[in-house]
Amino acid sequence: MTDAALNGPSSSRVNRIQDSYMVQVRRRRMYGGLTLGIFVLLMVSGFAIADDRNAGGFWDGWRQVLDFPADVMSEAWEKRAEVPGLLVEFFPALLETINIAAASTLIGAMLGLILALLSTRGLAKWPRLIPLFRRIMDIMRAVPEIVIALVLIFILGGGPVPAMIAIAFHTAGALGKLYSEVAENADLKPVEGLGSTGATWSQRMWLGVLPQVAPNFLSYTLLRFEINIRASAILGFVGAGGIGAELRHAMSWGPGRFDEAAAIFLLLFGAIVFFDQLSSRYRNKMIEGQ
Amino acid sequence: MLTLDKLTKTFGDKKAVDNVSFTVDRPMMIGIIGRSGAGKSTVLRMLNRLSDATSGSIKFEGRDITRLKGAERRNWQSRCAMIFQQFNLVPRMDVVSNVLHGTLNRRSTLATMFNLYPDSDIHKAIEILDRLGIAEQAPKRAEALSGGQQQRVAIARALMQDPAIILADEPIASLDPMNAQIVMQALRRIHEEDGRTVVANLHTLDTARRYCDRVVGMRDGRVVFDGTPEQLTTGVARDIYGAGANFSEAATSTEIETLEKTARDYALPA
Secondary structure, eight states: OOSOOOOHHHHHHHHHHHHHHHHHHHHHHHHHHHHHHHHHHHHHHHHHHHHHHOSSOHHHHGGGTTHHHHHHHHHHHHTGGGHHHHHHHHHHHHHHHHHHHHHHHHHHHHHHHHHHHHTSTTTOSSGGGHHHHHHHHHHHHHSOHHHHHHHHHHHHOSSHHHHHHHHHHHHHHHHHHHHHHHHHTSOSHHHHHHHTTTOOHHHHIIIIIHHHHHHHHHHHHHHHHHHHHHHHHHHGGGTTOSHHHHHHHHHHTOTTSHHHHHHHHHHHHHHHHHHHHHHHHHHHHHHHOO | OEEEEEEEEEETTEEEEEEEEEEEOSOOEEEEEOOTTSSHHHHHHHHTTSSOOSEEEEEETTEEGGGOOHHHHHHHHHHEEEEOTTOOOOTTSBHHHHHHGGGGGGSOHHHHHTTOOOHHHHHHHHHHHHHTTOGGGTTSBGGGSOHHHHHHHHHHHHHHTOOSEEEEESTTTTSOHHHHHHHHHHHHHHHHHHOOEEEEEOSOHHHHHHHOSEEEEEETTEEEEEEOGGGOOHHHHHHHHTOOTTOOGGGTOSSOOOOGGGTTSOOOOO
């Protein structure tokens, strides 16, 4: 009953459309199947190669994956009475780590903002230099924080400042890329409107683009802040101080100080959860409010 | 066939739909009119179970559909197709795929994720498109079509569901008059040829008059009129829209009927 009243010329026309569409569908299905096949092949072969080169071997080793966490947990559980004290003891170290993360996120975000606006089509001050600024951001992203930190620690000596510079450098590249993608979707009409009043490029960006993109920028920045907390904890392992240094002491000691390791993990987890909650609240406020 | 009984929906302390009751005993084309915020869309959304009723019930062929859950609810939704003001198609997929979405309830999730539909369904989808006069657009992306064509794709998706009821929420509100006429005629034809019930929310009085067998007027969540198009006089319309004596039908429609009876009319204060 929903079928068309098939009659004469109309029916042959419909058949033609059906046939040509079916050809298209078959071609698409073939491509889909091929893609799936290649994907499976790559997965299997990639896994096989990785397993071959692995010193221990995945199939023998994976059962022991949980041994270390289990050791830490059982020891921490035995000494659970001491954990609250340890939390208080390590809290200043956590503050130092968060401090590094906050400073580097701020500096990185400011630098990233400038790089992003300079490398976004339609907004850039010098459109011809867009590729240059893009490559600069690529380089900033490509170099791992830990490499920059090691070099800087070698030159400047250990401490929070080299870690801060290293993380800020990487953050500028990463946020610049994300910012630029958001700014690309911004509405250009307000920018044109401001341009018609004789505004400078900085005025157009600050007053025409930023209000549109601010909520997205903010949420990317807060996400980056979370990542940077973790990054600055890791840099503690190579001599940047903060909670990472304490974690290294606790873990390299081996059994006997696992309660400290557990307390540090708890602190890190708590800090991440705290900032996640905080960021989602402020982001919602910014989107709804005003 | 279809019975709404004391259907109520509250948002916070505001009653969007207030004690709505009416019965449809045979397939017909029903127009619901009223100004924006009168609760028309909410009624349709509760019929399709896109939103839940606060109290009251909707019975279809003796079964209370307001209490359905999970797979049963989805099954009801597949029998009660919905057409939206903004078409609500997937813009980046081609027209035929959009029409095939009408069969989602019958197919496995995995097969549909990879766009694998039986050939017979694909043929049927194109036949339905041909019935609505847009078979030529079959391989194009939905976003490449004009508004009127997109709305016909949405109707084709609804027909693909092979539904007992078609709900249309302001189907012509974002279309130009020419396309609006084509879409309304398509809905009317579906009612006449397939014997399906069509319930449409409409903005304009003349559309309701011209295409519907029965008109329900809503105001502030309540049904204030329920009758044939002939009974829908200017006075009644004024009541529905809550307009004063200066209300002219031209305000809501393109077809201007005479306003002779102005003096003794129900003119309620707005």
